[in-house]
Amino acid sequence: xxxxxxxxxxxxxxxxxxxxxxxxxxIICILAHSSNVGLQVGLTMFGGLMSILFLSCFFAEKSRxxxxxxxxxxxxxxxxxxxxxxxxxxxxxxxxxxxIKSELYKGDGIISKDTLFHTLKLKNGAKITFTLxxxxxxxxxxxxxxxxxxxxxxxxxx
Numbered sequence: 001x002x003x004x005x006x007x008x009x010x011x012x013x014x015x016x017x018x019x020x021x022x023x024x025x026x027i028i029c030i031l032a033h034s035s036n037v038g039l040q041v042g043l044t045m046f047g048g049l050m051s052i053l054f055l056s057c058f059f060a061e062k063s064r065x066x067x068x069x070x071x072x073x074x075x076x077x078x079x080x081x082x083x084x085x086x087x088x089x090x091x092x093x094x095x096x097x098x099x100i101k102s103e104l105y106k107g108d109g110i111i112s113k114d115t116l117f118h119t120l121k122l123k124n125g126a127k128i129t130f131t132l133x134x135x136x137x138x139x140x141x142x143x144x145x146x147x148x149x150x151x152x153x154x155x156x157x158x
Contacts, residue, residue: 001069004143005062006134012058019054023047066135068146070094080129090128094150098123102144118144 026043034040067074075090099121107113113133120128132140 001067002146004066004135004139006064007136008134009058009061012054012061016051016054016058019047019050021047023051064134066132066143068143068150070150073147073150075128075130078130082126092120092122092128096122096124097147100144100147116140120147
């Protein structure tokens with residue numbers, strides 16, 4: 001079983017650690033009776049608020065993992081199933097996949113970049129569309145190749 005997490009998870013963890021360090025510095029200034037009250041309050045408030053913000057974002061991003069094994073694919077929240085966005089994880093058995101298609105959508109280059117939308121068509125007629133840009137280019141290629149291999153193993157004639 002292979003588990004993929006977003007590239008942003010690492011950066012959010014680093015920002016959370018920095019924010020906690022700022023909070024601790026503010027608490028140390030308070031305990032050391034620093035003469036600069038503005039520094040005490042500023043560091044403590046800024047560190048506390050940023051810690052809460054980045055820690056929340058870290059846990060939200062960490063929960064958006066994708067898992068692939070021999071029998072199933074677990075897609076994160078936000079997949080589009082038959083033109084409706086799903087707000088829970090989508091579990092797909094690899095033997096249910098009838099085809100996979102990747103389509104490039106051009107971005108404007110300012111706000112959005114070029115993005116591949118991957119569509120799995122299931123044997124029951126359902127279409128599941130998802131993106132993998134959050135995992136990085138290399139991981140995206142690896143995930144698509146793994147899905148294709150899992151899909152093709154059910155179509156090998158022996």
